[in-house]
Amino acid sequence: MATPILSVEGLRTYFYLSGGVVKAVDGVSFTVNEDEVFCLVGETGCGKSVTSLSIMRLIDHPGIIEEGRVLYKGKDLLKLPESEMRKIRGREIAMVFQNPMRSLNPVFTIGDQIAEAPMTHFDVPSRDAWKTAIEFIAKVKMPDPEVRAKSYPHVLSGGMRQRSMIAMMISCEPSLLIADEPTTAVDVTIQAQLMDLLLEIKKRRKMSMMLITHNFGLVAETGDRAAVMYCGKVVEIGSVADIFREPLHPYTQGLMNCLPIGTQRKKELEVIPGTLASPVNPPEGCRFAPRCGFAMGECKLHEPPLTAGGKDRFVACHLYRS
Amino acid sequence: MGALARYAFKKVLIGIPVVVFVTLLLFLIMKQVPGDPIRMIAGERVTQERIDELRKSWGLDQPVYIQYFYWFAKVMTGDFGYSYVTRQPVSYLVWARLPYTLELTFPALVLSYVFGVPLGVIAALGRGKSRDYVTMGISSFFYSMPTYWLGLMLMLVFGLYLRWFPISGSTSGFESLVLPMLTFTLPFIAFSARIARTEMLEVLGEDYVRTAWAKGLPSTRVILRHALRNALIPVTVMFFLDLPWIIGGAVIVETVFSWPGMGSLLYKSILRLDYPVIQGVVFIIAILIVICNITGDIVSATLDPRIRVEPEKA
Amino acid sequence: MLALKSFKETLLRLLQHRTSFAGLLIVLTIVVLAIGASVIAPRGYAETDPVNRLLPPSGQYFFGTDVLGRDLFSRIVYGARIALWVGLLVTFIEALMGVTLGIAAGYYSGIVDKAISAVTDMVWAFPPVVLALGVVTVIGPGLTQVVVAIAATSWPAFTRICRAKVQSLVNREFVLAARAIGETDSSIMARYLLPNLMPSILVVSTLVLPSAILYTTALSFLGFGAQPPTPDWGAILADGAAQLRIAPWIATFPGVFIVITALGFNLLGDGLRDILDPKLRI
Numbered sequence: 001m002a003t004p005i006l007s008v009e010g011l012r013t014y015f016y017l018s019g020g021v022v023k024a025v026d027g028v029s030f031t032v033n034e035d036e037v038f039c040l041v042g043e044t045g046c047g048k049s050v051t052s053l054s055i056m057r058l059i060d061h062p063g064i065i066e067e068g069r070v071l072y073k074g075k076d077l078l079k080l081p082e083s084e085m086r087k088i089r090g091r092e093i094a095m096v097f098q099n100p101m102r103s104l105n106p107v108f109t110i111g112d113q114i115a116e117a118p119m120t121h122f123d124v125p126s127r128d129a130w131k132t133a134i135e136f137i138a139k140v141k142m143p144d145p146e147v148r149a150k151s152y153p154h155v156l157s158g159g160m161r162q163r164s165m166i167a168m169m170i171s172c173e174p175s176l177l178i179a180d181e182p183t184t185a186v187d188v189t190i191q192a193q194l195m196d197l198l199l200e201i202k203k204r205r206k207m208s209m210m211l212i213t214h215n216f217g218l219v220a221e222t223g224d225r226a227a228v229m230y231c232g233k234v235v236e237i238g239s240v241a242d243i244f245r246e247p248l249h250p251y252t253q254g255l256m257n258c259l260p261i262g263t264q265r266k267k268e269l270e271v272i273p274g275t276l277a278s279p280v281n282p283p284e285g286c287r288f289a290p291r292c293g294f295a296m297g298e299c300k301l302h303e304p305p306l307t308a309g310g311k312d313r314f315v316a317c318h319l320y321r322s
Numbered sequence: 323m324g325a326l327a328r329y330a331f332k333k334v335l336i337g338i339p340v341v342v343f344v345t346l347l348l349f350l351i352m353k354q355v356p357g358d359p360i361r362m363i364a365g366e367r368v369t370q371e372r373i374d375e376l377r378k379s380w381g382l383d384q385p386v387y388i389q390y391f392y393w394f395a396k397v398m399t400g401d402f403g404y405s406y407v408t409r410q411p412v413s414y415l416v417w418a419r420l421p422y423t424l425e426l427t428f429p430a431l432v433l434s435y436v437f438g439v440p441l442g443v444i445a446a447l448g449r450g451k452s453r454d455y456v457t458m459g460i461s462s463f464f465y466s467m468p469t470y471w472l473g474l475m476l477m478l479v480f481g482l483y484l485r486w487f488p489i490s491g492s493t494s495g496f497e498s499l500v501l502p503m504l505t506f507t508l509p510f511i512a513f514s515a516r517i518a519r520t521e522m523l524e525v526l527g528e529d530y531v532r533t534a535w536a537k538g539l540p541s542t543r544v545i546l547r548h549a550l551r552n553a554l555i556p557v558t559v560m561f562f563l564d565l566p567w568i569i570g571g572a573v574i575v576e577t578v579f580s581w582p583g584m585g586s587l588l589y590k591s592i593l594r595l596d597y598p599v600i601q602g603v604v605f606i607i608a609i610l611i612v613i614c615n616i617t618g619d620i621v622s623a624t625l626d627p628r629i630r631v632e633p634e635k636a
Numbered sequence: 637m638l639a640l641k642s643f644k645e646t647l648l649r650l651l652q653h654r655t656s657f658a659g660l661l662i663v664l665t666i667v668v669l670a671i672g673a674s675v676i677a678p679r680g681y682a683e684t685d686p687v688n689r690l691l692p693p694s695g696q697y698f699f700g701t702d703v704l705g706r707d708l709f710s711r712i713v714y715g716a717r718i719a720l721w722v723g724l725l726v727t728f729i730e731a732l733m734g735v736t737l738g739i740a741a742g743y744y745s746g747i748v749d750k751a752i753s754a755v756t757d758m759v760w761a762f763p764p765v766v767l768a769l770g771v772v773t774v775i776g777p778g779l780t781q782v783v784v785a786i787a788a789t790s791w792p793a794f795t796r797i798c799r800a801k802v803q804s805l806v807n808r809e810f811v812l813a814a815r816a817i818g819e820t821d822s823s824i825m826a827r828y829l830l831p832n833l834m835p836s837i838l839v840v841s842t843l844v845l846p847s848a849i850l851y852t853t854a855l856s857f858l859g860f861g862a863q864p865p866t867p868d869w870g871a872i873l874a875d876g877a878a879q880l881r882i883a884p885w886i887a888t889f890p891g892v893f894i895v896i897t898a899l900g901f902n903l904l905g906d907g908l909r910d911i912l913d914p915k916l917r918i
Contacts, residue, residue: 018649018911058535061450090538097536102529105548106628107555117537152627168537340758348770455654462906466898468850468870470857471891474877478884524915563761570763574854578877588766589858592773600773604766611761 002033004071005208006055006093006176011068013047013054020280024050024063026232029306032176032210032225037202039219039240040212042229045276048212049098051229052178056095057085072176091121094169098181100161104153110164111137111149117171136167140197159190163197170201177202178210183218195222216259220244225312228252231277231287234306237314248315250292286318294319329630330620337612342394344608348601349390397605403598405591412602415587420606423576423583427568430503434510435561441511442518443550449523457515464512469571473505473578490580502579506571510564517560521553528552555625562618566611649911656907662900666893670716677710682865690883700885702875708886711867712893718868719849719897722783726848727841729787734794735837739825741795742802752795760792764851772860779852779868782861786851793844794837797916801833835912842905846898853894869894 013025025047032038040048054065057077070077072093077085097103105113114136115129124132130149137145140163153161162182169177179198183191199222202209213219219226223240228249236249247253254272274291277283283290289299298318309315396403402412445457464472480501481489487501525531526549534548572585580586584603591599623629650656669676685705693700699708741752759767764786771785805811806829814824853870855861857877862868869890876887909916 018652056536058532086538086540088538089536095536097529097533099529103533105530105534105552107551107626116534116539116543120537120539120543152631154628155631165533168533344758344762458906462899462902463895466846466850466902467895468853468857468873468891468898470854470877471873471887471894474873474880474887475891478880478887482881482884566761567763570765573765573769574858577858588769592769593859595773604770607763607766615761 002036004031005034005073006032006210007069007071008051008055009069009071011051011054011070012066013050013059013063014066015063017062022279023232023282024279025054026282028068028229028232028234030227030234030237032208034208035206036224037199037209037211037222039223039226040210040229041214041216041219041226043214043276045279046229047232048229049180052095052180052210052212055178056089056093058095087121090117090169090174091172092174093176093178094172094174095178095180096162096165096169096182099185100158100165101153101185103165104161106153109150109152110156110168111151114149114164114168114171117168121172132171133167136171137164139170139201140164140167142167158186159194162186162190162194166194166197166201170205170207173205174207176208176210178212180212181214182211184213184215216255228255231282232279233287233303233316234314235288235316237306238310238312242310242313248309248313248320249288249317250294250319251288254291286316329623330616333616333619337616340612341605341608345394345601345605346390348604349393393601402602402605405596405599407591407594407596407599412598415599416584416602416606419582419584419587422581423569423572423585426499426502426575426581426583427506427565427572430506430510431561431565431568433503434507435514435557437507438511438514439518439554439557442515442520443522443553445515446519446522446526447545454519458519461512461515464509465516467509469505469509470574470578472508473502473575476501476504477579491582498579498581502575502581505575505578506568510568513564514557514560518553518557521556522549525549525553555622558625559618559622562614562621565614566607569607569610646911650907653907653910655903656911659900659903659905659907662896663904666716666897666900667720669713670720673713673717677707677713679707679710681706681711681714681867683707683710690879692883693885699889700883702872702883702886703879706865708872708889711872712869712890715867715869715872715890716893716897718779718862718866719853719894722779722852722868723845723849723901725783726787726790726852727845729783730791730844730848731794731837731841733787734791735798735830735833737791738795738798739802739829739833742799743806743821743825743829745803749799753799756792756795759789760796762789764789765854768851768855769858769860772855777860777863779856779862779866782852782855785855786848790844790847790851794840797836797840798833801836802829805829805832836916839905839909839912839916842901842908846901846905849894849901850898 008031009029011025011028012023015022015024028047028051030038030040040051042048050059050063053059054068055070055077057065059065065078068078072088077088080088104110111130111133114133115126118124118132119126119129134145134149137148142148142160142163148156148160153164156164162185166182177198182198183194186194195218198209201207211218211222219240225239226237226243227234228236228243228251230251236243236247236252238248243252244256247256251272254270257270258272272291277287277290283300285301286292286295286299286304289295292299296318302318304316304318306314306316307320309320393403400413402416404411405415408415441457441461445454448454477489480486488498489501491498531544531549534544539548569585572583573589574585575581576583576585577589584606587599588603590596591603650660683706685701687705688697688701689703689705691697691701697707697709699712702708702711737752737756741749741756767789768782768785771788772781775781775784811824811828814828819827852861853868853873856868856870857874859874862871864871872890873887876883876885876890879886
């Protein structure tokens with residue numbers, strides 16, 4: 001029986017810009033279980049990154065987490081005082097970011113940057129922390145760890161920088177690792193290596209992983225369960241096997257159709273007609289309705305809530321109600 | 323240290339032609355100016371012979387580039403020629419006044435940064451809140467102020483009405499320094515606060531600061547160690563690059579307060595078309611600019627590993 | 637590229653933004669003052685009246701009179717015209733020079749870039765007051781001469797920004813595409829690059845103008861700028877300095893107006909920058 005480790009309920013995060021209010025995350029709910037790889041999938045701009053940042057409470061002006069609950073091991077993270085949240089970040093829940101070039105501080109060695117987290121969370125003296133840093137550099141499979149530790153980020157290649165980020169974030173042995181598009185900014189060959197590394201780390205430490213990506217191939221290869229997001233909302237949740245075999249939501253179906261599969265070489269590439277709804281002025285009712293081939297009258301009036309569509313399956317679509 | 327020293331040496335080498343170029347340009351321009359300095363020295367009722375004699379003795383009958391060459395050679399030995407007006411050696415005039423200018427400008431610059439940078443950082447941290455608006459509002463006010471007017475107003479209030487400080491000259495020791503220094507410092511505090519705020523805001527929005535928060539580091543560490551350390555790089559470099567600009571302000575402030583520094587010397591020399599002095603002062607300024615730029619480059623290389631450490635071909 | 641659609645939208649945002657709104661108000665006031673000078677000023681700026689010299693501010697002479705009995709208020713109001721006119725002229729010349737050089741440096745790179753950058757850096761490093769004094773020494777004193785002198789010192793602000801922006805644009809597809817269909821360099825620069833630079837140029841202009849006013853009045857203060865009886869604010873201040881003990885109002889009021897004018901443009905510029913190009917560093 002799967003035990004949940006993270007439970008997001010009704011999360012809403014809005015950004016107040018001078019041009020209007022951007023409802024980046026508008027009622028998102030899902031659960032991540034222990035010891036699984038959970039994928040948050042969707043197009044660029046659907047709100048998946050903002051969701052992860054909201055979980056970590058790293059949302060800054062002009063964004064505000066409006067409402068919702070984020071339950072981690074029984075505690076609602078959104079209600080914790082900042083000092084408590086600080087102890088969770090890096091220690092219990094860690095996050096690997098997308099762009100390793102910009103995510104590492106250019107004026108400190110990576111050894112210093114890796115050593116910082118254990119020094120903060122476990123009060124490890126700096127000399128021991130440095131040794132720990134070297135250990136973790138070895139664990140992320142970088143050659144010459146002692147030398148590497150003294151390097152500055154800008155001399156490293158993209159793949160090595162991402163490994164440094166991973167080392168930084170697992171140095172305190174978190175229970176949940178959120179990886180926000182960890183391989184997007186890296187070469188294809190390195191992508192495979194990094195994903196293997198992440199999965200190995202997950203297995204060895206019995207860590208849960210939440211993978212944020214727009215790459216369905218990655219989801220198919222590595223994911224256990226997944227949630228599909230569209231325009232700030234979750235439209236479908238289920239095991240990866242189920243979703244691929246039988247996508248329920250029309251958007252998911254559309255996405256599956258778009259995937260070029262080897263056996264259909266001679267056909268034209270499929271597309272989903274239309275464009276994303278505006279995050280400032282989303283349409284009434286279902287957000288996907290304007291582009292949906294199955295849209296009914298009700299779809300334009302009422303937003304479909306996320307309802308159960310089978311065993312451990314959820315879908316937000318009027319087609320599946322009643 | 324080897325890499326840094328090589329970097330510095332390279333910069334110095336580039337600096338020399340700059341100095342030559344600037345002074346040569348000045349030399350040539352000065353020669354185009356209407357008005358014959360010899361006539362100004364000699365006065366009205368002098369024979370043509372005497373004038374030619376004088377011209378020869380000052381070396382002004384040679385072609386321009388020869389004159390420049392001689393001038394530069396002499397400068398290398400510290401001889402800047404003689405003032406047309408007072409007949410004193412230019413080097414003496416400049417040397418006597420340089421300390422006054424430094425005494426005024428250097429502390430002003432240091433104080434401006436010491437007060438201005440923290441103000442800017444505080445404004446950046448409190449972005450959008452009242453302390454941001456208030457600090458930047460006051461800073462914009464002083465930043466829009468002409469230095470000579472500020473000087474005059476300070477003179478008016480503190481010198482004439484309240485009689486706290488003397489309003490001209492440098493004779494009363496520390497007290498005479500207060501008003502001119504204040505005139506310098508206040509607008510510059512505003513300037514450095516603005517720069518500090520801009521740089522700090524820029525850094526605070528960087529991804530690596532977000533990484534630092536994500537590691538769960540305490541906010542003092544994130545702000546001071548991760549953010550500020552990066553923001554201070556351009557701020558510190560600007561300190562050195564702004565040093566020459568202070569000289570420009572010095573011309574005005576020294577004139578207003580009758581402060582016997584190089585700035586007022588330059589002003590008076592321009593009024594009197596005293597070319598040797600003008601050339602001497604400008605030479606010093608050019609050297610100062612080159613030194614400051616080099617120092618600024620070296621400092622930025624010291625502080626920023628991206629400049630001094632070469633990426634490997636991994 | 638920006639998400640702004642039009643002039644109207646910029647104007648609307650400008651009015652909503654606190655700082656730029658304040659700046660806009662101030663600038664408009666000064667502009668009104670300048671344009672309506674002949675109507676607003678009770679007397680001419682050169683009208684001397686030795687009987688009424690050095691009078692303190694009163695109902696009859698709002699800001700008092702100077703050593704020749706001229707009405708200070710009228711002089712200052714006419715001075716607004718000079719300040720704005722000079723500021724605009726200097727900014728325009730600087731923009732013309734600076735933008736052209738900047739685009740050329742960014743577009744052509746190589747030796748053209750190196751040469752332009754070297755000159756730009758040198759001019760930028762030199763204290764503007766000293767440089768301007770040098771130029772004025774050669775071409776003589778006077779308001780026009782001061783305009784030329786100051787314009788020659790601060791154009792690097794435009795060059796640096798334009799160069800940086802052009803460098804980031806020049807490798808983008810639309811430029812490569814334009815080249816591929818055979819468009820000439822100057823056509824590309826004018827039709828594709830320049831429009832993308834306009835917002836930044838506007839911001840820089842708004843921030844350079846107050847500096848121009850501050851420097852030109854400074855030069856007039858030192859005696860190299862406007863010649864009497866032109867009521868340049870800096871020149872009036874110079875008169876005021878001489879009379880500081882006896883008639884402090886002569887030195888006070890022109891400065892107040894300089895500060896207000898410069899402040900107005902600085903606030904407007906800051907606001908414009910937040911709206912149009914927040915990453916701009918100046």
